Amino acid sequence: MIPLVLPSTSDAATPFVTRLGAVRGGDNRDARLLSDAGGIALYSGDVGLFTIDRPEGINLEGDIVLVDPCAGRAERLIRAGSDHNTLLVTERCDQLCIMCSQPPKKTHDDRFAAFTDACLLAPERSVIGISGGEPTLFKAELLELLETVLGKRPDLAFHILSNGQHFEQDDVERLRQPCYQRVQWGIPVYSADHISHDQIVAKEGALARLEKSFCHLLAAGARIELRTVMLSDNYHDLPRLARYVATRLPFIEHWSLMQLENAGFAKNRWDALYVDHQQDFAPLGQALDHAILLGLDVRLFNIPRCSVPQEYRRHAMASISDWKRRYAPACAPCHERDQCGGFFEWHPKDADLKVVPL
Ligand code: SF4
Structure with missing residues (x-):
């Protein structure tokens, strides 16, 4: 690592x-x-x-x-040779997702000034990730960082992971500024069913609040990547979620379907939460079919390419950050290794036995 x-x-x-x-x-x-x-x-x-x-x-x-x-x-903070630089701006969060890979903490260390300095020194044309916790709990500081950096460094761009619970009507004008076209918001939706989504994020009314935020973000012309972690709780409902995304959220740029990371809360709940897409690809395949048919740009994250049927393989991205990525010994002769994210460093090793070099 x-x-x-x-x-x-x-x-x-x-x-x-x-x-x-x-x-x-x-x-x-x-x-x-x-x-x-x-x-x-x-x-x-x-x-x-x-x-x-x-x-x-x-x-x-x-x-x-x-x-x-x-x-x-x-x-x-920013490694010069890497495309996977992410700034953790807070460890506080107002959700408690059952599979959270980075469980929230109550404390907050305000490092926005240092992060602003770091971004201003970033290599040309970097895309800088921002995550938490929930970054928009400190929305004023976050937006100030973005506007300061993008005002001085028009070559940079940001990708921000957010639970989307805190966008308001009052934000719309501000988010309409041209600099926000260099910001993409990565926002999770886990189910089209309100009860199911709310249970996964452990917050009552979360999907309803998220839908309000989407209205504000749509009005602002914000760029959105939708994210869905696959769990035993939502896996069989993915085709329905695909229809929900295509009909209710057609303005998104990408929909990323992600395999579970064996870290944080998911580590102790692995057997209950993990779903092996290789054993039962049908719900994922149907969701992909719907999404593709309805014109969504759909991507598979945290999934080895050889575990995906050939007809869907072009959607599997090398999404795992370089600093926490590993490959199985059997991957050595694979011709698609450069396009494959392999495994998280901490992914159960029994998965190594299933790799089939392409
Ligand atoms: S053999 Fe390894 S590198 Fe090749 S697709 Fe499978 S997991 Fe990825």
């Missing part, structure tokens, strides 16, 4: 954001590499000298890090 947090030392009094480089760039937040020996990289920047433990084989050149001198760590 690619490490995102590294031990670090610094005499600075407070945390700081800096971009690491062999030569110092034109920004006063750039730091220059002075030496790299014995697994310790020594840098010089406006804050003085600091070190970062660099694991063998890990290239830090161009990374944008948040160094916390008190905690003795450097967080790799």
Whole structure:
């Protein structure tokens, strides 16, 4: 697994954001590499000298890090060579999804200023992910970050995971600004049935509230990716959900159907929640057929390509982030490995036995 947090030392009094480089760039937040020996990289920047433990084989050149001198760590907020950079802006959430891979916490550490600095230093044309918790619980800070960054860096774009519970009529004018065309909102819908959706997210009235938000987002011309995690609770209802999406939400850009991640709450509930699409592909296949027939751009996430029948394989994306992705030993000769997301690092190993190199 690619490490995102590294031990670090610094005499600075407070945390700081800096971009690491062999030569110092034109920004006063750039730091220059002075030496790299014995697994310790020594840098010089406006804050003085600091070190970062660099694991063998890990290239830090161009990374944008948040160094916390008190905690003795450097967080790799934006890795220069990666398309999978996501900023976790809060761990608070007002839902409690039964399969949440990142269970919420009550505490909140406001790091929006550091995240804004980091985004301003991002490589050209980056797409930066934002997730939580629920980012829109801090909607004022979030929108300010987006507008500040996109105002200064028109080459950047954002993808934001949100439960869609907090968009209001008052947001519409603001979200109509041109800069929001570079923002895509990834919003989950788990069922066309209100009771079922609300049970999955553990919040009464959640789907009704979400439908209101969709009205506001539609009025704002917002770009939306709809997301559905497949669970034993909703799997057989996917064809109905496909019709709901096509008829009620035809303005979305994509519909992403996702396999379960064995992390967070799902880890202890795996046997009850996980549904093996290879054993029973019919509900998923019917949902795909409906979606495709009705003109939706549908995608499969967190699903190895060889586990999908050939006629649907073009929909299976390499969606798992590089830092938490693994392949089975048997994947080595596969010709479609570059297009395949493989497995989550922590996915049960018995799935490895089912891979069939393409
Ligand atoms: S063999 Fe491995 S790399 Fe190839 S499609 Fe299957 S899981 Fe993906």
